[in-house]
Amino acid sequence: MPDYIAWSPEKAVEVIGAEADKEGALMPILHALVRTFGWVPDEAVPLIAGILNLSRADVHGTLTFYHDFRRHPAPRHVVKLCQAEACQARGSVALTAHAEQKLGTKIDAHGHTHGAVSLEPIYCLGLCASGPNALVDGRPHARLTPDRFDALMAETVR
Ligand code: FES
Structure with missing residues (x-):
């Protein structure tokens, strides 16, 4: 950031x-x-x-x-969950629902911040065979499950 x-x-x-x-x-x-x-x-x-x-x-x-002009303070962390087809076929819809519940927010293309984390969609990271995938503060994470997502958030948001 x-x-x-x-x-x-x-x-x-x-x-x-x-x-x-x-x-x-x-x-x-x-x-x-x-x-x-x-x-x-x-x-x-x-x-x-x-x-x-x-x-x-x-x-x-x-x-x-213009949605690029953020109207709320920048989040400390940005979690982008892949919403494209290959990741959907590998469980990104359920993972997104889990992430929304865990973070207490809705996934939002405009990056509205909830607490320290902004949960945003992204459409393909080019890692389709290893989805569902996410970028967390710009770093790719593959094969996410709800448990792995929770562990990642525990490491990220301290
Ligand atoms: S569809 Fe998610 S990385 Fe390609």
Whole structure:
């Protein structure tokens, strides 16, 4: 995971100011905020609107239109479970249900965070013969069972 810094309005104003003179500055600003903090809180909307002289509705509309702009703090861990056909044939549907129950969240392509973990789908890791597969913080894990998933989470989330 990249090292993000904690959200602060003062730092946000600095980040926004560094991009504000660019052509079509809103998108570069939103990307810069994500690179810096890992997310763009709603609190950023009036700051951006004020500096760019845009309406809050315009900024909010752009922020919420693009799902790449995370609107919640970045999770400490990202678990991506393969949802493609070969992994489905090898048990990924049951594994996903187990993971959702274990983590207390639903698998979500937009990566909404629940606690320390974001549970997200991925579609084929190229390891189809050894599914069901997952990427946990970017590392592949094969032949997952509910028990192996639980052990992996116990190691990962301490
Ligand atoms: S279908 Fe899951 S790795 Fe290919």
